[in-house]
Amino acid sequence: MLTRRLVACFDVMAGRLTKARQFEDNVDVGDPVDFAERLYHDGIDEIVFYDITASSERRRIDLETVEKVAEKVFVPFTVGGGIRSVDDMRAVLKAGAEKISIDSMAVRDPSLVTAGARAFGSQCVVVSMQVKAVPPTRAIPSGYEIAIDGARVMTGMDALEWAGRAVELGAGELVVNSIDRDGTHAGYDLAVTKSIAEAVPVPVIASGGAGNAEHVAEAFLDADAQAAIISSMLYSPRMAEHYSVPELKAELRRLGPIELRPSP
Amino acid sequence: MDERLPVGIVDYAAGNSASVLRALRHLGLPARMVTRPAELVGCSAVVLPGVGAAGATMRSLAESGLDEALDRRVREGLAYVGICVGLQVLFEHSEEDDADCLGWLPGSVRRLPASVRVPQIGWNLVTWTRPPPGLGDGADAHYYFVNSYVAAPAHPSCVAAEADYGGPFPAVVHEDNVFATQFHLEKSGPAGLALLSRLLAPGGVLGC
Numbered sequence: 001m002l003t004r005r006l007v008a009c010f011d012v013m014a015g016r017l018t019k020a021r022q023f024e025d026n027v028d029v030g031d032p033v034d035f036a037e038r039l040y041h042d043g044i045d046e047i048v049f050y051d052i053t054a055s056s057e058r059r060r061i062d063l064e065t066v067e068k069v070a071e072k073v074f075v076p077f078t079v080g081g082g083i084r085s086v087d088d089m090r091a092v093l094k095a096g097a098e099k100i101s102i103d104s105m106a107v108r109d110p111s112l113v114t115a116g117a118r119a120f121g122s123q124c125v126v127v128s129m130q131v132k133a134v135p136p137t138r139a140i141p142s143g144y145e146i147a148i149d150g151a152r153v154m155t156g157m158d159a160l161e162w163a164g165r166a167v168e169l170g171a172g173e174l175v176v177n178s179i180d181r182d183g184t185h186a187g188y189d190l191a192v193t194k195s196i197a198e199a200v201p202v203p204v205i206a207s208g209g210a211g212n213a214e215h216v217a218e219a220f221l222d223a224d225a226q227a228a229i230i231s232s233m234l235y236s237p238r239m240a241e242h243y244s245v246p247e248l249k250a251e252l253r254r255l256g257p258i259e260l261r262p263s264p
Numbered sequence: 265m266d267e268r269l270p271v272g273i274v275d276y277a278a279g280n281s282a283s284v285l286r287a288l289r290h291l292g293l294p295a296r297m298v299t300r301p302a303e304l305v306g307c308s309a310v311v312l313p314g315v316g317a318a319g320a321t322m323r324s325l326a327e328s329g330l331d332e333a334l335d336r337r338v339r340e341g342l343a344y345v346g347i348c349v350g351l352q353v354l355f356e357h358s359e360e361d362d363a364d365c366l367g368w369l370p371g372s373v374r375r376l377p378a379s380v381r382v383p384q385i386g387w388n389l390v391t392w393t394r395p396p397p398g399l400g401d402g403a404d405a406h407y408y409f410v411n412s413y414v415a416a417p418a419h420p421s422c423v424a425a426e427a428d429y430g431g432p433f434p435a436v437v438h439e440d441n442v443f444a445t446q447f448h449l450e451k452s453g454p455a456g457l458a459l460l461s462r463l464l465a466p467g468g469v470l471g472c
Contacts, residue, residue, distance in 0.1 A: 002388045002429055003406060040453070045387060070286055076408055076451045094282055098315070098410070098451060121316050123383045123410045172383050201378075203385050226381065261387040261406040264454065 003259045004220045005045040005227035006245065007205060008234055010035065012051050012081075015065055019236045021183035023130075023151040029235055033068045039234065040073045042245040043263045047073060048101060048175075048229065051081030063095045070096020078126055086115050093120065101175065103128040104148035107155055107162075110169050117170025127166040128175035128207075131159040131192050144192045151179045163196045174200060175229065178208035185211025185232055185239065193223040205229055213243070213251035221256050271464055272298040272307035274334075276324040277316075280450075284313045284347065287450035291461045301333030309464055310334065310342060313450070314349025315410070318373060319361025321349050335366060338442060343470035345463055346444030351437060352413060354444055360413050368442060370418035376411070380430035383412040388427040390435045390447065396424060398469045399462055405455040407435070407447035414446065443470060 010032050011018050017035050018026040029035070036047055049069070051062050066079055079092045080101030089100045100120075106113050106127050116125040130151050136143040144159035163174055176196050178189035188206045197204040206225035210216055210233055219225040233243050243251070246263035253260065271288055275281040275297040288295040288311075298304055312334070314321055325331040338344045352358055353365040358373035365373070376382045387406040392399075407427075414433035417423060425436035427446070436445050443463060449456045463469050 002384060002386050002409075005386050043453075070283065071290075074287060074290070074451060074457055075453050076410075076448070093280065093315075096283055096286065098280070098283070098448075123385065123412065124315060173385060201381055202383070203381050226386065 001259050003045075003261045004225075006216070006248065006260075007046040007048055007227050007229045008036075008039050008044045009207070009229045009231040010047065010049045011231070012049055012062065012065060015062060017235075019183065019232065019238065021238070023179060023182055027237055029237060032065055033072065035235060036069045036077075037072045039245065040075055041264070043249070043261070044075065044245050045261055046075055046227070047077040049077065049079050049081075050101070051079070063091060066092060066095040066097055080126070080128060083112075084109075085112070086119050089116050089120065089124075093124065099124050099126050099173070101126040101128045103130065106166065106169075106171075107146065107148050107157070110165070113166060113169040113171055117172070122170050122172035122202075125171050126173045126175060126205075127169075127171035128177055129159060129162060129166070130177050130179050131189070132179045133189070133192075142192070142195065147179055151182075159192060160195055160199060163200055167200045167202055171202065173203045173205065175205045175207050176225075177229075181209025183232060183236075183238075184209055187211065187215040188219045188223065188225075188228070190218055190223040193219060193225055197224045197226075203227065211239070213248055213255060216248070217252050217255040217258060220252075220258050268294050268466065269306060269308035270294040270296045272296060272304055272310045274310060274312045274325075274330060275299050276321065276328070280315045281313050284311055284450045287457060287460060288464070291457060291465070293461070293464055298330070299328060301329050304330075304333055304337050304342070308343070309345060309470060310337070311345045311347065311464075312350035312353070313347045314353075316349060317360050317363075318349055318352050318358035318365060318413070319363035321353055322363050322365055325353075331366065335368075338368070341441055343464075344442045344444070345449075345470070346442075347449055348411060348446060351434075351444035351446050352415060354437065354442065355415055355417065358413060369422050369437065369439065372416050373413050374416050375413055377430040384409050384429045387452075388429060388435075388447070390425050390427050392425045392436075394424045394438070396438050396443070396469050399459075407445070407449070407452040407456055409447045411446060441470060
């Protein structure tokens with residue numbers, strides 16, 4: 001049976017691991033390579049790196065960090081931020097990543113999703129969506145709008161419609177990242193995660209807001225997310241106590257019938 | 265100077281050969297990239313990794329002439345390890361791109377059923393039904409899968425292990441010197457590295 005995945009998320013700025021709250025106020029956490037290696041040995045199922053300023057600064061992603069991680073981490077990892085072409089994708093994959101995450105660029109240039117899926121297969125292309133709760137309108141019937149550029153620019157696009165479109169374009173996986181919940185430790189936005197998971201045939205990853213094991217369990221049991229992105233609860237300096245991966249998995253098993261890869 | 269023969273890793277456009285190279289180096293196994301037939305000479309074994317589509321993989325192998333070279337060398341006894349698409353191309357035909365494949369094993373490759381989310385992405389439990397001798401206890405473990413298609417062998421005797429996703433499917437096929445996993449050995453954590461080592465280390469399952 002396929003297990004649910006715990007995905008550690010690293011926001012990398014200038015080669016350093018940082019932690020933000022609602023996409024702002026980043027504080028320094030440490031060396032991303034050290035953290036990745038530690039979490040690998042701790043039994044994390046997957047890792048995602050966002051070079052969070054690469055896109056808004058219009059520069060290419062930090063390949064050196066990707067290569068260093070690939071030398072030490074033998075579970076899948078995804079890289080996002082600043083990917084603007086199939087050549088950029090190829091460079092990231094060659095550097096050792098399994099998947100590419102496209103966010104703002106997928107909105108600006110949807111053909112990039114299709115080109116990536118043709119070149120490397122849909123399984124390589126993750127579309128990450130920044131979603132924000134808004135009053136429902138005719139243009140945004142789901143009540144969730146897509147934002148880009150680190151939540152700084154609203155697009156007027158409906159999140160549920162964009163999710164379906166992203167899959168048609170060739171995305172093999174979707175990340176639903178709640179801007180309202182990011183870094184708040186208040187739990188995922190289950191409503192939008194669930195409506196997208198019900199609407200698309202590909203795996204959906206919940207993101208933004210996890211502060212404890214109950215939140216992760218809700219994402220799996222109530223919103224049917226196939227994977228959950230966690231970060232604060234693993235390492236945020238803003239939280240007094242952190243979970244180890246085995247502690248979190250043990251807690252999840254207590255909370256409900258959740259299939260997980262056994263801890264080492 | 266390391267006098268052991270290197271493991272050849274087939275390097276092609278859509279493969280993730282660099283990840284396999286890193287995993288083998290991490291295990292202390294000598295390895296080198298193979299991009300054309302002559303580079304197969306002097307290899308202790310060959311690994312065909314894959315993340316792309318079966319059709320693209322077969323076209324890429326045909327362009328370099330590696331399809332015929334692999335066919336000849338593996339029939340002569342060269343140990344072969346296929347990963348993901350490297351398992352699927354062993355069969356005669358794949359529904360993906362309607363591709364004719366290597367045909368070393370009778371059977372075909374089909375899309376996963378619509379009852380499950382496709383692609384399958386994640387860690388799935390692999391159960392050994394016919395563990396090869398020398399694999400240790402053949403303990404069941406979770407490995408990392410990323411696939412939209414699965415093999416449908418004509419003869420179930422080549423299936424060494426199974427996993428379940430919308431029904432049982434072959435997770436490992438093994439016949440003589442040919443061994444292939446639908447999961448990513450190089451990205452399956454300590455369990456994947458341990459299996460890779462047991463396959464390719466001197467005196468391992470494939471007798472390299």
